[in-house]
Amino acid sequence: MKKSLFTTLVISTIIINCTAQESNIIEIAPAPSVINEKLPLVEDGPIKNVIFIIGDGTGLVQLTSGQYQLVGAEGLLHLQTMPVTGIVKTYAANGLITDSAAGATAYSCGIKTDNGKIAQLPDERHCKTILELAEEKGLSTGIIATSTITHATPASYASHVKSRAMQPEIAVDYLDSGLEIILGGGKEFFIPSSEEGSRREDDLNVIDDFKNLGYDYVESAEELESTDSDKILGLFSLAGMPVLDRTPTLAEMSEKAISKLSQNDAGFFLMIEASQIDWGGHDNNSEYVVHEVKGLDAAVKVALDFAVQDGETLVILTADHETGGMAINAHYDRRDEVEIAWTTTGHTGVPVPLMAYGPHAIEFTGWLENIEVGQKVAQLFGVGTLPQINEE
Template sequence: MKIKFFFPILLFSFSLISTSCVSVQVKENTISTAPSEVKKPKNIILLIGDGMGLSQVSTAIYYKDGKPNFERFHTIGLSKTSSASDLITDSAAGATVFSTGEKTYNGAIAVNMDTIPLPTIVEQLSKRGLATGIIATSSLQHATPASFYAHVKSRSLYEDITTFAPNSGVNFFAGGGLKFFNNRKDGKDLLAEMKAKGYDIITDKLPNTPSENNEIILLADDGMPKMSEGRGDFLPNATKLALEKLSKNEKGFFLMVEGSQIDWGGHNNDADYLIQELLDFDKTLGVALDFAKQNGETLVIVTADHETGGYTLSSDGNDYNKIKPSFSTPGHSGTMVPVFAEGPGASFFNGIFESTEIYHKMMTLFGK
């Protein structure tokens, strides 16, 4: 009886082990072959809602008249945002991971922990002949946009950051920051240098059609006005203009668009400010998604460098039919932030991952 009882157990155990081995092997093979199986995009649009956590995204659901564009995405992941120096990142280190794939110290603009410049996605793609663009509702020297074209040890060195613009290879700039070009402490006229490098310079209003040359659009001395101050449709319209221009490049393009002032509303603990900026950003997502749907070769990624304000959509006391936006800090928080993706390669952005992976996933899809 003992022998008869022993052999069925042995056979059953062997069956389990064999099945387990096959299961692991299939899983490993699926992972290893996934990149070649995924359709790769020709173009990538990266939209960064600075300071935008899940509660900020939820704002679009409750405060937008109509369906938010956030709901058009079918792939959603979560990004861990700590920097190399701090559990809670700032925007400079937070954007540097998107532009270079490396975590660094708070305040760093596309340099590593030893302040050595790191090659950015914009620089690498420009060398390969792809078109590139940078748009922000801040100044172009602010931490996030700067991290895509400059290399300095401190985000506060606005004039130093600006010196990188003429030789950046970026085909389309739009945002604020005019004074750092033409009203500098060192007396240099960087607008003249931009012009000498072949840029068309626009400082009055957003044009209706793009130039055939590289162009830089500077519509404010520093940051752009708030939505409440009459900024209007600058962000969605600048995005439309950039897409019309960059999509003419047969090799493809990379465009970074930042809703900068979602973060500023969070720092101010000003819910009305934050909500207006978030809804403007959601409208801009619609422009990107509409283009991608028609184009068929464009991946749209939406994420944040970090969350700002510890923002929540809490009930107003015991009234569960009334939302009362609230904040827990005037600074940043360490919460994970969402990553939305739609288009060829979107499946790469499922799951929970380090913020650096966004760069690496983009570069993999671009064929490195």
């Protein structure tokens, strides 16, 4: 009786949770034949370029799950070769759990704000961003995301609005941002309401406005690769970029951006976001998370390869917050797989990891406030001090 009840329960559980169970077992890869070598500390000197990489919703378990499945228990992802690690406290002004708007504003402006605010204080005064400081100094700048490019994280670097939902306004805000490189999804917020798929409520064609400012507009990996323009707007999908057959990849976008931005002898600031690790977390889908961590790691490799050869580039990888309360459940007696568990479909308040490579990377060791990270990068970069509040 007991046994048959148990069997019935197991079978019904399997049927009910079929999808969830399939996507929440992580298979462990065999040990790689070559383990990525750790990078050394770099001698401190002036920082010419900053590549700031944000894994949205990326906690330690997201990274570890990616590592397990991609390079096994013994292996190291490229992002794990960075010599300096820190731990970042992510709480927002109005809550212990942050969203991506307040989380990114902490890094871009060096201030804690309310959830939902894009480079604004809770009282809606604007705060200057590190990207704007870099532009004022004559540096080149870029933003890259696999979400809509007007999503909360990239928006917090080059726009000031009271709500992250104002993506049509954010697209227009980018026109006078000075940004040289804008790459991601979200064409829906740049095309007039009369065009199919538009999510604007006006007749503005923001793509045409960018073209009039001298930007080359591209829509495919081929067009991105072949453009020679110093100013590029690339929108590769109507909404967020697709998960499967994503083209260009985050790594390809990063490579193009770095090759263009590094032509400025004064230096550059580039923000790269692996946006959809967060979405995998919201879905409690570890396969999705691992897929996105793979994309992130490939982009980190591009950044590190450039930084190693350049010697004057600070690369920082961190997250705005963790998503899902992702955990690795115990399998004390096997090495071939682990089971992933989740505590929520929302964000959590656990601190997030930070990794750094390049001059002054050591400044980012230990426990850090997210605003401290933003403030330190600006100061070490020499573009000015944060926070700066616009009193108007």
